[in-house]
Amino acid sequence: MRRTLALLVCLLALLTQAFPARKLIGLDSLVLTRLFNYQDVHSPDIKGYSTNVYTKLFHQTHRRNFSLWTVPTMYTIAKGRRTFMSEQYNRFTFNDFGQFENHRQVYYTTIPRNRSTMNVIVEYLMPTFYRTTIYRDHILSPFNRDNRVFYRYVIDRVSDRQARLRFRPRFVNNTQLVRGQALVEIATGRLEQVELEGEFDMIHFRTRTMMGTDSIRAFLPRITQLYGEFKFAGNHITTNIESIFDCPITLPDSIDIEGDEQLIDSLRPVPLSDEERFVYASYKRRNDAYTESPDSSEVAETSAAPAVADATETPVQEDLQSPPSHHNYWKEIGWDLIGENLLRSLRVENDNGYVKLSPILNPQYISYSHRKGFSYKMKMGARYNFSPKVSVEVNPSVGYNFKLHEFYWTVPLYFVYNPRLDGRFQLTWGNDNRIGNAGVLDEIKQEHGDIPELADKQLDIFDDQYMRFSHNIAPLRWLNVEAGLVYHRRKSLNASEMERFGKPTIYRSFAPSVELKFRPWQKGPVLSVDYERGIKGSDANIAYERWEADLSLKHKMRRLQTLNLRMGGGFYTNRNKNYFLDFSNFRDDNLPEGWDDDWTGSFQLLSSELYNASDYYVRGNISYESPLLAVSMVPILGRYVERERIYLSTLNTSRTALYSELGYSFTSRYFSMGFFASFDRTRFQETGCKFTFELFRRW
Numbered sequence: 001m002r003r004t005l006a007l008l009v010c011l012l013a014l015l016t017q018a019f020p021a022r023k024l025i026g027l028d029s030l031v032l033t034r035l036f037n038y039q040d041v042h043s044p045d046i047k048g049y050s051t052n053v054y055t056k057l058f059h060q061t062h063r064r065n066f067s068l069w070t071v072p073t074m075y076t077i078a079k080g081r082r083t084f085m086s087e088q089y090n091r092f093t094f095n096d097f098g099q100f101e102n103h104r105q106v107y108y109t110t111i112p113r114n115r116s117t118m119n120v121i122v123e124y125l126m127p128t129f130y131r132t133t134i135y136r137d138h139i140l141s142p143f144n145r146d147n148r149v150f151y152r153y154v155i156d157r158v159s160d161r162q163a164r165l166r167f168r169p170r171f172v173n174n175t176q177l178v179r180g181q182a183l184v185e186i187a188t189g190r191l192e193q194v195e196l197e198g199e200f201d202m203i204h205f206r207t208r209t210m211m212g213t214d215s216i217r218a219f220l221p222r223i224t225q226l227y228g229e230f231k232f233a234g235n236h237i238t239t240n241i242e243s244i245f246d247c248p249i250t251l252p253d254s255i256d257i258e259g260d261e262q263l264i265d266s267l268r269p270v271p272l273s274d275e276e277r278f279v280y281a282s283y284k285r286r287n288d289a290y291t292e293s294p295d296s297s298e299v300a301e302t303s304a305a306p307a308v309a310d311a312t313e314t315p316v317q318e319d320l321q322s323p324p325s326h327h328n329y330w331k332e333i334g335w336d337l338i339g340e341n342l343l344r345s346l347r348v349e350n351d352n353g354y355v356k357l358s359p360i361l362n363p364q365y366i367s368y369s370h371r372k373g374f375s376y377k378m379k380m381g382a383r384y385n386f387s388p389k390v391s392v393e394v395n396p397s398v399g400y401n402f403k404l405h406e407f408y409w410t411v412p413l414y415f416v417y418n419p420r421l422d423g424r425f426q427l428t429w430g431n432d433n434r435i436g437n438a439g440v441l442d443e444i445k446q447e448h449g450d451i452p453e454l455a456d457k458q459l460d461i462f463d464d465q466y467m468r469f470s471h472n473i474a475p476l477r478w479l480n481v482e483a484g485l486v487y488h489r490r491k492s493l494n495a496s497e498m499e500r501f502g503k504p505t506i507y508r509s510f511a512p513s514v515e516l517k518f519r520p521w522q523k524g525p526v527l528s529v530d531y532e533r534g535i536k537g538s539d540a541n542i543a544y545e546r547w548e549a550d551l552s553l554k555h556k557m558r559r560l561q562t563l564n565l566r567m568g569g570g571f572y573t574n575r576n577k578n579y580f581l582d583f584s585n586f587r588d589d590n591l592p593e594g595w596d597d598d599w600t601g602s603f604q605l606l607s608s609e610l611y612n613a614s615d616y617y618v619r620g621n622i623s624y625e626s627p628l629l630a631v632s633m634v635p636i637l638g639r640y641v642e643r644e645r646i647y648l649s650t651l652n653t654s655r656t657a658l659y660s661e662l663g664y665s666f667t668s669r670y671f672s673m674g675f676f677a678s679f680d681r682t683r684f685q686e687t688g689c690k691f692t693f694e695l696f697r698r699w
Contacts (some may be wrong), residue, residue: 027153031163034189036145039130042188042218049092052247053221054269055125057086058240058276059117067233072359072699076115077237084110085279089251089267096220098128098136105255108264118230118239119502120699124205125224125243129191132559138200140176140627142167143191148556150177150628161186172638175200175669176560199639201669201698204229211248221245235574244269271604272347337583340527353384353391365399369686371605373403391416404416406434422474426484432464433588435490435580437507444501459497460491462507462580470513480517485510486532490580507580510540525553525565530584533574545574550585560643562625573618581612587620603649603661605678605688614653621649631666640668647676657681
């Protein structure tokens, strides 16, 4: 009995030493509390802080096919060699943690014509661990108190000074969550080293970040190492990146140099690896071969070198031993123009302004809705700065709806003269949705009786072109005033039938308008009041008066959650018998964009005819957005869901006593999709969906 009791006491003592439960619980609470409070206690003012950053990138292509040409920035490595090196020396200037301007001063690469590739991965070199998100607007940080509900933590004591914090997703693996470990200073809660693993926007990444030690540097990386893996449609590319911050050499701001090997050698703070030197040697050898004659001994030796058995396994050897191909510079320039602009925005800028063009084939501008079918649009823009305060800007956009066979365009021209007060003149020319005029049919029926075939002749449908001139000014922080003139020219789709019944084929309206926007609180709701009054004249033949009010709120919550609220109403007065009901805040969006457009303030299943069929409306819209809501909690499927939304919208007009819509949508790396159901009072009407591409949206 005594032996048994002694054995139990020894086992209990061993278990207590191996698993000091009370101490671990106390250590967990202490370390997490200090970690979560670290930014609040120690956060300095970082605005204006600058640092020199050296970065080297090693790209390796394991598998590729023709689809790689369709990926933005990846066309540069879609053919030819399979390994590339790049080095750059940058100047980072911070406005806030996570907000900085990156001025690239020196760039040296083996990618043809000094191009770059997979640019999106560079943002993983500047993490903000203490904020809600680690990288801009994605990846919920496990080191932020608000995100604690999404993670499980295990803490081990490494020494009297350090603790190791291990973390993983609490519920399911999701693209907004990461797993890994960190070394934490016990006395302060300061992060010393962080290792992460996650997957977001087609890239699987593993990072190791060594943080600074004091003041501002404690919140910024000292060294960042990253391994990124990209797999898409059979392509497989890996990237190794290392960034060194606070490099001692500061270059003049005017420096912008590409292709200078000696300069990058003098700036490099760490030596190259054997593999990296091998890629450079291959690159220089091939370039030397291009400049020599085809009969030179070096080219002959290179051509006679034995072929590599498997180029995928040893791409560096292939680079060194394969013979150079003929250089067709005109073809390369042509591929540059196509590759740069086919799926990527074009932007050329300098101190005087810029010119920009959306991609020729932009998946994000392809949208589908149950009611309107497929639509596509393109955007352009240009700006010229006369001075720091005076500029002129034009931002045309064009689009086409394939189901309705309608072409849309708008050309807004801005003259900005006082940016501080948002002082600007604006001239806009464009076309709107086709609009109805029920008064025309009523007049024909009164004069000619009820003719059955009138319903198929579209006599009440008109094309609408408009021109608007306005002036905007914000005299007070909480008040914005916009006043102007608007002219509409509405032409019948069936002019011959209109003439047959003796009716005008074109209706014109001219109206002064004014809009007041009130925003008493910086993060509070915005109230707008619109007034427009049509005036009859020699050319204008429509008189009307329109009032509208709109209240909207976009409330940013914790953990990337957002609450969107919108309510408003409008009505027409002083109307004659021929008028067009055309509201500003209650209209059919002919060319919507992606996830971040006004899905939250639109009716997805409402018939387009009902927007212009009532002389009043009252509407309300509410939506709630969260990165982890419902589908994101489903194993496997939830891994790819970035954000989710739920919707409730209601409407009252003279044609719809109480119309409402319920909806749910989610966005992923590939697409956004929403599902909606409509109700007339409590009676179910129909269901529908909306779809937009999101593939490579951030690329």
